Amino acid sequence: MNAPHHTMPESSSAFPLDRWYVVGFSWELTDKPIARTILGHPLVLFRMAEKPVALEDRCCHKSLPLSLGALEEGGLRCGYHGLLFGEDGACKDIPGQANIPCEARVRAYEIRERDQILWIWFGSSEHPAPQAEPPGYWVHSDPQYKFRGDVFHFEAPYQLVHDNLLDLSHLGYVHLRTIGGNARIHMEADMKVEQEGETIRVTRYMRDSEPPPTYTAARPFSGNVDRWQEIDFRVTHLLIWAGAVEPGSDSLSDPNRGGFHIRGFHGVTPETETSTHYFWTVATNPHPDMQDVTEIVRSQSELTFQEDKIVIEAQYRNMLRFSGASTVDVHVDVGPNRARRIIDRLCVKQRC
Structure with a gap:
């Protein structure tokens, strides 16, 4: 019952x-x-x-x-x-x-x-009972993947976490020890932003780029790689599929492409208006010629999220210090800005 x-x-x-x-x-x-x-x-x-x-x-x-x-x-x-x-x-x-x-x-x-x-x-007063069952996440039961996960707490509003996950250009500056890589290549990635209703997809390709430390620790890449990052935004969670293949060996738009995969589940749940719970898992497809690298990917992902936590909390503290100061947008802000407009529309609609 x-x-x-x-x-x-x-x-x-x-x-x-x-x-x-x-x-x-x-x-x-x-x-x-x-x-x-x-x-x-x-x-x-x-x-x-x-x-x-x-x-x-x-x-x-x-x-x-x-x-x-x-x-x-x-x-x-x-x-x-x-x-x-x-x-x-x-x-x-x-x-x-x-x-x-x-x-x-x-x-x-x-x-x-x-x-x-x-x-x-x-639910609202209009829909106090669930209108549908919660979404599934097939990755957690797919035998080709092994996953780990944890919970972080951020002293910052949840939409700053959305901003961070929808704009992965920061990887080359914040995450040099793990999933980063060449910063300029990240900023100049071939990027596409698509929207359907409340869902946003940001696709980023970085062809013939140097693999970052996490990738070389988990896969025997011989040189440069073709990298992809697909970020799917929903209002309450995001799905990120990142990875790499040998240059020219697979189409980066092929849903069945091989290579090294990191599939991330990111449940971004407000605790209050100024604090956030971050529920995450990372799944990877171990290479048959290497030992199980699940723990390597997990520990380096955790380090990555810790680095994000430091940046986001410092960002929010400074936003409070400089309250009212103007900011500018650049080309990597398209995805985060669309997500914010979706949230704003939903909140305005339910207040009417």
């Missing part, structure tokens, strides 16, 4: 509603509850009878965070006076008291688990 839905308070209008947001990964739900704030809503996440559960992180008795409680077979027990809450948010047991008031309950949220990704529905 699905948890009951509830209308979101007006504070959520700062973010696009009526859609699934990433709230975590399957492997995070172990034997302890998790506290996580999503779109300004303090939540407690846990697993009950093999199903993920998301409740308001507040006991209805004395307001202690339920995330400080303990998991039992029947639900989550508050760590203050022992009230037990089930998957629907209703109190099921009050120690020492037989009668359970009907108002003894907390808000329950719609949550789904698909391809090891946890999705939570944030």
Whole structure:
């Protein structure tokens, strides 16, 4: 039985509603509850009878965070006076008291688990219940790929993370130790930006370029390579397919091209208007003549995201210091600017 839905308070209008947001990964739900704030809503996440559960992180008795409680077979027990809450948010047991008031309950949220990704529905008053199932991500179950993932926290608004992921020209300046490469080639990449509804695709080709450190550590390239980067933007997450082939050996537009692949899942979920959860996985296709390089790709990707975190948080602090200062756009800003217009239109529409 699905948890009951509830209308979101007006504070959520700062973010696009009526859609699934990433709230975590399957492997995070172990034997302890998790506290996580999503779109300004303090939540407690846990697993009950093999199903993920998301409740308001507040006991209805004395307001202690339920995330400080303990998991039992029947639900989550508050760590203050022992009230037990089930998957629907209703109190099921009050120690020492037989009668359970009907108002003894907390808000329950719609949550789904698909391809090891946890999705939570944030609906409007018009669509409080999910309008569709959350998106799938086939890469996590494809045998040709091996993946790893983690969660980062950014002290910066989520759209700055969108900007960063939609504009990979920065790789040659920020990520020299991992997935960077020649900075000028990155800035001069053959780039195309396409849009269909709320979806944006940025395609970047860098032919006959020097492979960066992560690529040479994971694949026995003999010299220069033809590189590609395909960034697919959705409102709540992005998919990035990057990689390289020997020069001229494959068409970079062939969906079945070989070579070295890095497929990234990027769940960019607002915590508040000024902080962000970044849920990521990276998958790669190991070369048959090399040892499993999944850990190399994971660790270098994590280093890459740490470098992004430093840049984005410093950028935001400086935006606050220079509040109101004008900025200029350059040619690599086409994708990020389109994404911002999509977000702006959605937020304006739901406020009307």
